[in-house]
Amino acid sequence: xxxxxxxxxxxxxxxxxxxxxxxxxxxxxxxxxxxxxxxxxxxxxxxxxxxxxxxxxxxxxxxxxxxxxxxxxxxxxxxxxxxxxxxxxxxxxxxxxxxxxxxxxxxxxxxxxxxxxxxxxxxxxxxxxxxxxxxxxxxxxxxxxxxxxxxxxxxxxxxxxxxxxxxxxxxxxxxxxxxxxxxxxxxxxxxxxxxxxxxxxxxxxxxxxxxxxxxxxxxxxxxxxxxxxxxxxxxxxxxxxxxxxxxxxxxxxxxxxxxxxxxxxxxxxxxxxxxxxxxxxxxxxxxxxxxxxxxxxxxxxxxxxxxxxxxxxxxxxxxxxxxxxxxxxxxxxxxxxxxxxxxxxxxxxxxxxxxxxxxxxxxxxxxxxxxxxxxxxxxxxxxxxxxxxxxxxxxxxxxxxxxxxxxxxxxxxxxxxxxxxxxxxxxxxxxxxxxxxxxxxxxxx
Amino acid sequence: xxxxxxxxxxxxxxxxxxxxxxxxxxxxxxxxxxxxxxxxxxxxxxxxxxxxxxxxxxxxxxxxxxxxxxxxxxxxxxxxxxxxxxxxxxxxxxxxxxxxxxxxxxxxxxxxxxxxxxxxxxxxxxxxxxxxxxxxxxxxxxxxxxxxxxxxxxxxxxxxxxxxxxxxxxxxxxxxxxxxxxxxxxxxxxxxxxxxxxxxxxxxxxxxxxxxxxxxxxxxxxxxxxxxxxxxxxxxxxxxxxxxxxx
Ligand SMILES: Nc1ncnc2c1ncn2[C@@H]1O[C@H](COP(=O)(O)OP(=O)(O)OP(=O)(O)O)[C@@H](O)[C@H]1O
Ligand SMILES: [Mg+2]
Numbered sequence: 001x002x003x004x005x006x007x008x009x010x011x012x013x014x015x016x017x018x019x020x021x022x023x024x025x026x027x028x029x030x031x032x033x034x035x036x037x038x039x040x041x042x043x044x045x046x047x048x049x050x051x052x053x054x055x056x057x058x059x060x061x062x063x064x065x066x067x068x069x070x071x072x073x074x075x076x077x078x079x080x081x082x083x084x085x086x087x088x089x090x091x092x093x094x095x096x097x098x099x100x101x102x103x104x105x106x107x108x109x110x111x112x113x114x115x116x117x118x119x120x121x122x123x124x125x126x127x128x129x130x131x132x133x134x135x136x137x138x139x140x141x142x143x144x145x146x147x148x149x150x151x152x153x154x155x156x157x158x159x160x161x162x163x164x165x166x167x168x169x170x171x172x173x174x175x176x177x178x179x180x181x182x183x184x185x186x187x188x189x190x191x192x193x194x195x196x197x198x199x200x201x202x203x204x205x206x207x208x209x210x211x212x213x214x215x216x217x218x219x220x221x222x223x224x225x226x227x228x229x230x231x232x233x234x235x236x237x238x239x240x241x242x243x244x245x246x247x248x249x250x251x252x253x254x255x256x257x258x259x260x261x262x263x264x265x266x267x268x269x270x271x272x273x274x275x276x277x278x279x280x281x282x283x284x285x286x287x288x289x290x291x292x293x294x295x296x297x298x299x300x301x302x303x304x305x306x307x308x309x310x311x312x313x314x315x316x317x318x319x320x321x322x323x324x325x326x327x328x329x330x331x332x333x334x335x336x337x338x339x340x341x342x343x344x345x346x347x348x349x350x351x352x353x354x355x356x357x358x359x360x361x362x363x364x365x366x367x368x369x370x371x372x373x374x375x376x377x378x379x380x381x382x383x384x385x386x387x388x389x390x391x392x393x394x395x396x397x398x399x400x401x402x403x404x405x406x407x408x409x410x411x412x413x414x415x416x417x418x419x420x421x422x423x424x425x426x427x428x429x430x431x432x433x434x435x436x437x438x439x440x441x442x443x444x445x
Numbered sequence: 446x447x448x449x450x451x452x453x454x455x456x457x458x459x460x461x462x463x464x465x466x467x468x469x470x471x472x473x474x475x476x477x478x479x480x481x482x483x484x485x486x487x488x489x490x491x492x493x494x495x496x497x498x499x500x501x502x503x504x505x506x507x508x509x510x511x512x513x514x515x516x517x518x519x520x521x522x523x524x525x526x527x528x529x530x531x532x533x534x535x536x537x538x539x540x541x542x543x544x545x546x547x548x549x550x551x552x553x554x555x556x557x558x559x560x561x562x563x564x565x566x567x568x569x570x571x572x573x574x575x576x577x578x579x580x581x582x583x584x585x586x587x588x589x590x591x592x593x594x595x596x597x598x599x600x601x602x603x604x605x606x607x608x609x610x611x612x613x614x615x616x617x618x619x620x621x622x623x624x625x626x627x628x629x630x631x632x633x634x635x636x637x638x639x640x641x642x643x644x645x646x647x648x649x650x651x652x653x654x655x656x657x658x659x660x661x662x663x664x665x666x667x668x669x670x671x672x673x674x675x676x677x678x679x680x681x682x683x684x685x686x687x688x689x690x691x692x
Contacts, residue, residue, distance in 0.1 A: 441511065
């Protein structure tokens with residue numbers, strides 16, 4: 001009779017013992033597998049957080065004589081790790097004239113004292129796309145007529161509806177922008193759209209007339225660059241926000257930016273924005289640590305308990321071992337039979353654990369992750385970042401994470417489980433196998 | 446001492462197991478066995494008598510390679526059994542019938558017999574008196590005597606040349622015991638095996654070709670027990686065993 005048959009007969013005939021071992025291994029396999037799947041879910045969550053909680057840095061080049069030139073900008077944009085999502089801005093002040101050279105009237109209502117040079121001026125806001133400008137995204141500005149300004153439609157402006165009304169301007173009209181500091185820089189622009197502001201004036205009572213919302217004119221970056229720096233074919237910019245793919249890389253990328261030659265980086269301000277990410281990361285790392293410790297503890301306990309269990313199991317089989325040895329069946333073959341029994345039961349337990357763990361880990365996993373989401377919500381909220389604080393669950397995409405058992409995890413648990421079973425069986429069998437058959441047989445009774 | 450096959454048919458004697466100055470002591474205790482010299486032949490049935498605790502089971506387990514002697518050597522067909530390995534000796538040369546049956550409790554009688562043999566188990570089990578139905582039961586659901594018969598069948602089925610039986614009829618009624626004794630004798634005489642029986646029963650000892658007495662760790666050879674069976678009527682010959690075989 002070969003040992004595979006003996007192993008199978010043992011499992012079938014000793015149903016109670018087989019069932020106990022199976023239940024025991026099933027619980028352990030499910031536990032470990034659940035820990036593993038939650039761990040990989042936290043890794044997915046981390047990736048999602050990196051994508052959702054934008055990490056970015058800003059460059060303020062207001063104090064550079066030429067701003068950020070186009071060639072420097074291109075060098076920045078070619079740095080590895082940028083997401084390709086960036087916002088450029090420039091600010092200036094200009095006097096507004098109509099085509100006949102007549103000064104257009106600005107609002108002065110509620111304005112504080114205004115420096116002499118700026119008495120008739122308004123603020124020029126230029127960005128790569130006016131739709132993405134914070135005035136429109138957060139400041140309560142709304143386009144009521146016409147279309148947004150992008151880098152493509154050059155020499156165009158958006159004007160406030162009150163400014164338009166006051167000066168009888170409509171879409172398609174041409175106006176002139178005169179730079180306040182250097183009257184020689186003048187450019188013709190077309191009114192491409194009219195906006196309104198719903199929010200109350202910021203810094204009411206202390207803002208000079210040129211900063212009043214009514215007097216703001218949105219234009220493209222090239223126009224602003226001409227007004228600021230007198231550039232003709234190039235577009236230089238004052239401010240840039242550059243988003244990165246991985247917030248972890250912000251430091252590296254910002255260092256690389258400052259290695260670009262020909263720029264007096266000391267006069268620029270570079271600021272790193274990754275607080276949201278760092279906060280979310282912290283709570284996620286907390287969960288990851290817990291899961292990691294859980295895996296270690298569960299594995300260690302499983303190993304110990306299994307070794308104990310196997311010792312008891314084999315102790316009750318000393319007699320049987322002695323009989324086999326007395327019949328000349330080698331120790332190796334006897335041990336192999338015992339290993340094979342455990343192997344078969346472990347394989348069944350591991351198969352069953354897949355279903356059990358899939359059910360459990362999804363329950364526990366989403367609960368744990370929603371906890372992290374809640375924590376993230378709180379920390380994000382503290383940063384006063386309205387955008388991410390609004391609906392963090394959606395933004396972070398954590399609630400949608402399905403805690404799944406990946407093939408690799410499953411394979412690891414299989415390998416791991418079988419090794420633990422084999423080692424603990426071998427360890428439990430060692431003291432018995434060390435004895436000679438006579439002693440084993442005289443130990444029985 | 447090696448004999449050729451042709452010679453074995455003419456001459457009955459052929460030493461299959463030989464013990465030379467075998468001594469044994471359980472861990473740092475007094476010697477249970479002292480310098481035992483013994484030669485056992487194929488085709489014969491031996492009975493070993495001795496008071497309880499005198500070391501009969503110990504001697505049997507040494508011959509069967511369950512343990513190594515503290516002193517001396519044991520030879521099987523002229524070769525030291527330790528050289529070839531005790532496990533191989535147990536597997537190929539000897540079959541045990543234990544005092545306490547030692548059956549595998551999750552196997553049926555048939556499967557227990559099949560452990561050591563490739564022969565169909567049923568005829569052998571029937572020969573020791575188990576029915577077909579009994580042969581398919583779990584061994585724990587058999588009576589003590591029936592379990593003993595399964596153990597005997599398991600030994601008979603193996604192709605080992607030496608059968609070592611420790612009180613094989615201890616749990617059997619007289620008739621069955623006599624039947625088993627006959628089977629073991631047949632085994633020795635017809636299948637040319639060497640059968641060694643440890644027993645307290647004079648009836649069984651009477652069936653043996655040779656009777657040995659173990660006393661105070663030493664082996665004494667007795668004549669065949671008096672055919673009349675009256676105890677005390679046999680002559681003790683105090684001789685070293687190897688001298689006894691020079692006849
Ligand atoms: N494992 C052991 N450790 C220590 N002493 C032992 C061990 N087994 C047996 N003995 C002792 O060795 C002696 C011989 O024991 P053994 O079992 O060989 O006796 P026996 O002749 O078979 O007796 P019985 O007729 O009662 O079966 C006894 O005194 C016994 O107490
Ligand atoms: Mg005994």
